[in-house]
Amino acid sequence: MAIEDILSELKKKIEDALPSDTTISNVEFEGPQLVVYTEEPRKFADNGNLVRNLAKNLRTRIVVRPDPKVLLAPEESIEKIKATVPEDSVISNYYFDEDVGEVIIEAEKPGLVIGKHGETLREITKKVGWTPKVVRTPPIKSRTVNNIREFMRTNLKERKEILKTVGRKIHRECTSKDEWVRITSLGGCREVGRSCFVLSTPESRVMVDCGVNVGSDENMTPYLYVPEAYPLNQLDAVVITHAHLDHQGLVPLLYKYGYEGPIYCTPPTRDLMALLQLDYIDVAARDARKIPYESADIREVLKHTITLDYEEVTDIAPDIKLTFHNAGHILGSSISHFHIGDGRHNIVMTGDYKYGPTRLFDPAVNKFPRVETVITESTYGNSNAIQPSLKEAEKNLQNIVKRTIDRNGIVLIPAFAVGRSQEVMIVLEEAIRKGIISDIPVYLDGMIWEATAIHATYPEYLNNDLRKLIFQKGQNPFLSENFRSVDSNELRRNIIDDPHPCVILATAGMMNAGPILDYFKAFAPDERNTLVFVGYQADGTMGRRIQKGWKEVPLPAKNGSDMVKMNMEVEIVDGFSGHSDRKQLMDYVKKMKPRPERIFTMHGEESSCIDLASSMYKKYRLETRALTNLETVRLV
Amino acid sequence: MAIEDILSELKKKIEDALPSDTTISNVEFEGPQLVVYTEEPRKFADNGNLVRNLAKNLRTRIVVRPDPKVLLAPEESIEKIKATVPEDSVISNYYFDEDVGEVIIEAEKPGLVIGKHGETLREITKKVGWTPKVVRTPPIKSRTVNNIREFMRTNLKERKEILKTVGRKIHRECTSKDEWVRITSLGGCREVGRSCFVLSTPESRVMVDCGVNVGSDENMTPYLYVPEAYPLNQLDAVVITHAHLDHQGLVPLLYKYGYEGPIYCTPPTRDLMALLQLDYIDVAARDARKIPYESADIREVLKHTITLDYEEVTDIAPDIKLTFHNAGHILGSSISHFHIGDGRHNIVMTGDYKYGPTRLFDPAVNKFPRVETVITESTYGNSNAIQPSLKEAEKNLQNIVKRTIDRNGIVLIPAFAVGRSQEVMIVLEEAIRKGIISDIPVYLDGMIWEATAIHATYPEYLNNDLRKLIFQKGQNPFLSENFRSVDSNELRRNIIDDPHPCVILATAGMMNAGPILDYFKAFAPDERNTLVFVGYQADGTMGRRIQKGWKEVPLPAKNGSDMVKMNMEVEIVDGFSGHSDRKQLMDYVKKMKPRPERIFTMHGEESSCIDLASSMYKKYRLETRALTNLETVRLV
Numbered sequence A, B: 001m002a003i004e005d006i007l008s009e010l011k012k013k014i015e016d017a018l019p020s021d022t023t024i025s026n027v028e029f030e031g032p033q034l035v036v037y038t039e040e041p042r043k044f045a046d047n048g049n050l051v052r053n054l055a056k057n058l059r060t061r062i063v064v065r066p067d068p069k070v071l072l073a074p075e076e077s078i079e080k081i082k083a084t085v086p087e088d089s090v091i092s093n094y095y096f097d098e099d100v101g102e103v104i105i106e107a108e109k110p111g112l113v114i115g116k117h118g119e120t121l122r123e124i125t126k127k128v129g130w131t132p133k134v135v136r137t138p139p140i141k142s143r144t145v146n147n148i149r150e151f152m153r154t155n156l157k158e159r160k161e162i163l164k165t166v167g168r169k170i171h172r173e174c175t176s177k178d179e180w181v182r183i184t185s186l187g188g189c190r191e192v193g194r195s196c197f198v199l200s201t202p203e204s205r206v207m208v209d210c211g212v213n214v215g216s217d218e219n220m221t222p223y224l225y226v227p228e229a230y231p232l233n234q235l236d237a238v239v240i241t242h243a244h245l246d247h248q249g250l251v252p253l254l255y256k257y258g259y260e261g262p263i264y265c266t267p268p269t270r271d272l273m274a275l276l277q278l279d280y281i282d283v284a285a286r287d288a289r290k291i292p293y294e295s296a297d298i299r300e301v302l303k304h305t306i307t308l309d310y311e312e313v314t315d316i317a318p319d320i321k322l323t324f325h326n327a328g329h330i331l332g333s334s335i336s337h338f339h340i341g342d343g344r345h346n347i348v349m350t351g352d353y354k355y356g357p358t359r360l361f362d363p364a365v366n367k368f369p370r371v372e373t374v375i376t377e378s379t380y381g382n383s384n385a386i387q388p389s390l391k392e393a394e395k396n397l398q399n400i401v402k403r404t405i406d407r408n409g410i411v412l413i414p415a416f417a418v419g420r421s422q423e424v425m426i427v428l429e430e431a432i433r434k435g436i437i438s439d440i441p442v443y444l445d446g447m448i449w450e451a452t453a454i455h456a457t458y459p460e461y462l463n464n465d466l467r468k469l470i471f472q473k474g475q476n477p478f479l480s481e482n483f484r485s486v487d488s489n490e491l492r493r494n495i496i497d498d499p500h501p502c503v504i505l506a507t508a509g510m511m512n513a514g515p516i517l518d519y520f521k522a523f524a525p526d527e528r529n530t531l532v533f534v535g536y537q538a539d540g541t542m543g544r545r546i547q548k549g550w551k552e553v554p555l556p557a558k559n560g561s562d563m564v565k566m567n568m569e570v571e572i573v574d575g576f577s578g579h580s581d582r583k584q585l586m587d588y589v590k591k592m593k594p595r596p597e598r599i600f601t602m603h604g605e606e607s608s609c610i611d612l613a614s615s616m617y618k619k620y621r622l623e624t625r626a627l628t629n630l631e632t633v634r635l636v
């Protein structure tokens, strides 16, 4: 059946199901959802069950939108809204999204805009036609988030076309009589870096992750050229589990090589992804390394990204439904659950995950409606890869900071912008607030502040405790006055020229580049200072050399390199990892509901992947296998 | 490097290597070989080492051809040849092959055309320019062979273009830095029928076999549509192990679907393949079943077929060399050995094979220069699949025939046209010749005679004993006067209307169609007659029903079906199989030189493939695996 026929059939079904006094003007696919346009949006708004029942009967996501005809012009609408809401709600911004017929109202006191039982909102709809959504004015402004919102607004028309094309492709008719399911590994098997898989059925092909191996020139990219993936325009969708470069660093390359379809990820992943991609090509340019793509390609990614929240079951291909679940690894990280066919098969791709609580996130989800095949990361898959508890790690870090401050020293912590930095910030904020360490400044340099601002934009992606702290107790730890963003060379200069007891969190995490090197150069010779590693230092990096105990360290300078004398204390604090340790990996599968049939391991050194696979086979009697790159395995 | 540059570089290298008085006029790729044209073909002919050394240095197959300029017109050439050779050599035919500058002289006494130490041949070359090749006039005329030769002659120009295109593609430059090898299973795993594999490297893709499952409508075709195979024009080559339909039945379909490259097989496989393909679409048309392709597609196959003899090492892709070895299964059947890269990997695809001597063929070859991965058939892979010896089977058959003839009965043997029919013919001929059974006619009906004629055309593909019998003792068993080809409906009618003691070999082998049914209908009611099964009868076939002991058998008739009363004796004679039994399968791998690293099983029922794989693992401690359809396994 042609897609036009499918649409008019759907329209007829909806009209038949609606009460006779409720009319609709049009229906159209928009990405994974069906949009129903009506000149009477309030009738739908007043009857929440109407849409729910429609969606259930038609087995698709449905959104009701006001017909563009009934929308007041934005300027006029702002006047009307201002006249309707109390002044002390402090509205900081309006976003009119014609794309969806919504006006997003950013206010410092959202409750006042909503009104008792939502009556102010209903009043607004009546006056302006737009559907109002109220969000809290973000406590920290993120340049990235603002830029992305602005970019989306200026590309509304093109984006609308993209979503329409994607939507019509998703809802095309299935034609094959065959019923197989296969998974192809293009990278990230028996190695860390360049994670990339393709899930395929007779109807569709979906890529999961498209990472870059930043540590290797030779094996930098996944095997994108094999026929299971190439030509790329035959992919239906690309799903990104989280924003780390080893999972998404080459997504812009896909567009350069001819991909034209959608990217699915959570909203925080989209924003962090853009931030890290831009930084990736910046750093590559600065180091005069090969730059695989340009900022124009990154903009293509944004235009094609469709964000999904956790637990939203979504059609991404005629026979594949995707649901993201919390992975507990970094902000917006997700376990991807694929439901294929009408119950033919269910696959869980874990991405990176933490099956244990952290300061920021809840533990990874391992309860699903159904699951047969699990493809799990294995970073700490080795039998001996047991990490100390977070409690121990935190105590350890506090002691080090205390000791250093007491002797008038400076604590220098190299960290990745996304993940451990925010974890450490929260630990330090609490220690200062509780008086465990004294009231010192904590400087954040090199994208850490920007990444933190993105965290603050998405409080609903943080764990319960943190959300409670922020919303119920009004204590947003990220807003602590102890945190100082180092947003200029002058400020950095000042800190270096006027040393005082403080903590400095700076990138890059493995000390290969970035502002951390400036601080290190200045503070390494003084034995009162301490360098603290909270993350893994790969072989060949500056961080690893220092861990090994080098006493003189060569740093890049204008003319060749400077030798820096190492007198500062060096400490390693394990336990802050965003990855599950060996026990958590084993428990994640053991306690999974329902019990899966088959486990594949990936994302770990070869020995870790093999060790984990064989241990799970021995302990749980499941079919297991350490995947290798370039295999296509049939699941059904 | 462009292919033109590669060619002119090769030309220069050859000129440098030749003695200064020997000149060449041109070089060009033609399929897998490099053709060197010269106006002085005799200088090359006189110095055999010249070409051998060139081939060795350039690492490619080289053929020297007379420049077309020096070739006399065919009519004139015939006159000159006639004047040169003695009259009693009895020349029956001349084939002038401009394609290769050869004249094939078919003579009843080849020795007289060759002359003492080849002096007559040299005389001919001198007079006509063509390179003479002498073959014995086939003792039985094959319509198929003649038609194919005629077809090739009339399509010389197109074929020359095809070979040039293929040749230039094979000799293109390698460009990838990656070094993997993969194998994809598209059909014939854990099942018999629709055998099909794709071997791939970063440079090339080669399909091995493309069979049809004649027993199943639903799973009739291999999964040709998956990206490892499709689009088909990205395949470099298709290799066919032997002529049975489950290995080649859908080759013509490949051209219908866009394949444009070469087919590699042995010369007898090419001829039997055409015979069986034509019969396949005939039978399908008669039964009003779906006909997947037309005779035009079969002609495409012929145009694109490049035949290779056993033990000829041949480049079929920039990084893949193919060598066929005797498989002992049917005429021209081969074990395919793939040598990939410069020693990167070696794969043996067995196709169907008999690791044991039969009346027709030598045992399958299992000694190779190198081998790491073996993909073996498993038809009789089950632990209990032990067959009686050929000796016992023959004795058994002789006794049945004797007994039936003694009571004035008729022996009816359903058989496939290719393989067991010829085996049984030889056994019967010997028994009659030695007086073990009396001097009765043996009727051959339904393609059996034609298939036998193709056997007689290729005596060099039969085993030593048979060749000796034919050439040294002058006893060609196929020429026995007892054999009568049933080449008309009248003759068949006569046999049926005038029953007399005889043996009738007729197709189809499982009694689903063909002339066997006419005989069966006539002879089943008489208890003096015997029906003898010498081959496997699949579930659901008429043959299987009769084996089960049905006493009334419904046969298709003009109006619905006739019931036939079964009074004739029914016998099953095991042991004539062209497949290795379980012990031979195990021994084939055990005695393989060198010892392989890894065994994959295919071509058998699921339990047979699994049983064989697990037995080989337990006994030989090799990595083993029963492949499933739709996998892509990485070998290196």
Ligand SMILES: [Zn+2]
Pocket (backbone or CB within 6 Å): A242, A244, A329, A352
């Ligand atoms: Zn990660």
Ligand SMILES: [Zn+2]
Pocket (backbone or CB within 6 Å): A193, A244, A246, A247, A352, A603
């Ligand atoms: Zn990762």
Ligand SMILES: [Zn+2]
Pocket (backbone or CB within 6 Å): B242, B244, B329, B352
């Ligand atoms: Zn066969």
Ligand SMILES: [Zn+2]
Pocket (backbone or CB within 6 Å): B193, B244, B246, B247, B352, B603
């Ligand atoms: Zn076969």
Ligand SMILES: [Zn+2]
Pocket (backbone or CB within 6 Å): B323, B337, B368, B369
């Ligand atoms: Zn070989």
